[in-house]
Amino acid sequence: MSASRRDFLRGLGRVSAGAPVALAAGVGSALAEAPPVHRWAMVVDVAKCIGCQACTVACIHENRVPDNAFRTFVTTWEVAEGERVSTVMLPRLCNHCETPPCVPVCPVGATFKAADGEVLVDGDACVGCGYCVQACPYDARFIDAETRTADKCTFCTHRLAAGLLPACVETCVGGARIFGDLADPKSTVSRLLKERADDVRVLKPEEKTNPNVFYLGLDPRFAGRVEAVPTLWQPSEPRAGGASHV
C-alpha cells in the first residue's frame, strides 16, 4: 500500500457523514456550507509520470466522460536541446483553486467551492452558459455535449465520500499522482510540499488562483501557455455538440 493511500485512508474517519447524502441529492449548497474537515489536494511528481494516459482512461470510465472530452489529460512535449532530445509529460486537471475564477462568474451559483476544497458543479442548477469555461485559466472545463452543462474534474468526490482515492490516482502506474489532505500536517501531500518546498510549482501562478494541484520538478517553461510547435493534434471531424477533439 502506497504512503499516499495509507494516510488517505487514515484520514477518512473525519469525513463528514452528511456529505455523501448531500451530493447524492445534488444539493451543492449543503456541501458548501458543511464545516471544513479536509483540504483535498493533489501533488504531481512530474518525474514519475510516464505519459501512459492510464489516468485519462480511468477518469473517462469512472466518470462516464462524454466522447471527445477530458477531465484530465497528460500533455506531452518533445524537447530538443542540441543533440539531446527528451520528453516532458504534464498531467492536467482542474486545479481546485482556493480562489477559483470560475465560481464568481457563474450567474446562478451552480459552480461552488465545497467545504473540503473541491470545486464542483451542481448539474441541476447549471444553465450551460459556458461563462465558467471561459473564466478557467487552465482549460479544465468544458460543456458536456449531451447534458449541455459544465463538466470538470471533481477530484472524484463520490469516491472520496466512499473512502476511495480519485480514479486517476488509483490507476497511476508510476505513482506520479499523490492525493491527500493538506489539513493533515502528517499526510504525504503535506509532507512532500514541506520537504520539497523549493521544487514545488503550480500552473500559472500569475493568475493568483492558488491551486490545490501542485507539481514537483516541473520545468517553469511548462507552467503556463507553452510556446511550442503545434503538431500532431487537429480536430478530426466536425461534430454536432460542444465537446472536444484530440
Added chain:
Amino acid sequence: MSEITELLSVSRDPAWAPWAVQYFFLIGLSYGSFVLSLPGIAFGVERWRGFGRAALIGALVCGIVAPVALLSDLHQPGRFAEFYVRPAPSSWMAWGAFFIPAYVGALILYGLAALAPDFAAAATSGGPLAPLRRLIGGPARPGLVRALGLVTLAAAFTVALYTGVEVMVVRARPLWNTALLPWQFAATALAGSIGLTLILARTVFDAGSGEDRLGNRLLLVALALVAALGAAWFALATLSPNGAEGRAFAQVAGSPVWRVSAMWLAAAVAVPTAIALVKPVGSGWATGLLALNAAWMFRWTIFVGGQELPKTGAGLYRHPLALGPDGLLGIVGTAGLWLAVLIALATLLNRSGAVEGRRSSTVVEGA
C-alpha cells in the same frame, strides 16, 4: 537553444457558439439604434426626424431578436428561469439577466408610444390588421415618449455596460481582458447602428439624401472613434508589453491568421470612411452594409477568434464553422427571424418603402 514540439494535447471547442456573436451583435445594434432615435423621436429635432424613425425600427427589431439568440445559446431555453430563481450577484451575466428585460421592455413601451400615431393612421386604411392597429394606435404623447426615452436610455446604458464588462473581466482570455474592450464594443455598436439605420431608412422609409448625408456624417465620427480606440489599444500593447493589451497582443502577434483579421478590421473601418468622405450622398447602401460588417466582424473576431487561442496549448484551436444550429444555421436562423420581425413591424406600420414615410406623425411635433 531548445525547441519544444507539442506531441499530445487537447483541443477545446468554443463554449460560446456563434449564437453569442449574434446576440452581442444584435443587442449592440439595438442600443446603438435606440440612442440614434432619441434626437428625432424623443426630442423633436427636425433634421433627425426621418433618421430617427428608421433608427427606432432598427432598435425594436434587433432588441426583440437579440434575446432569442441568447436563449438559443443555452440550448434549453427554459433554463433562463434559473437566472431569476438563483441569481448570483458576483456575476455580470446574472445582472445582465435583469438588465436585458428591463431594456427590451422599456424599448418596446417607448416604441409603442412613439409609433402610436402611425399605427392609428395605418388603421384608417382598413384591412384585416386594422383592429390590431387601432388597439396599439393612439394620439401623439410627446411627454410620455420623452419620459420613456429617458428611462430606456438608462436601461440601454446598463446593457452596454454589462455586455462590455462581462467579457472584459475574463482574465483567462487576455484578448478579452482589456479595459478598452467595452468601449470598443460600444463604438463598433454605434457604427453598426448607423449602418443599419442608413439601410432601413432606404428600405422601409424610402429616405432621401438628407438621411444619407446625416448618416454618413455620423458614421465618420463613429468610425473615427473605432479607429482611435484601435490605435490606443495598439499603442498600449507596444508601449507596455506587460500590461493587459500587451498580454493580448503577445498572444496573436506573429500569427498569419490574426494578421488577416487585423487587416480585415482595418479595411472594415477604412473603406466605409473613404466612401462616406468621397460620396456622402447616395452611398448609404454601401456605407451601411460596410459599417454593419465592421460591427459583426469585430465581435466574430473577439469571440470566435478569442476562443481559438489555447489557454495552455500551442498554436490555435481550429473550429470550422458547423453547418447546424450551433453554426451557420444559427446565424441564418437569427437573420431570418430578424427579417420576419422587420416585415411584421413594417406591415403593421403599413410601410413598404412609401415616400410618405418622411411626413409621418411619428415625430413629436414641438417636443
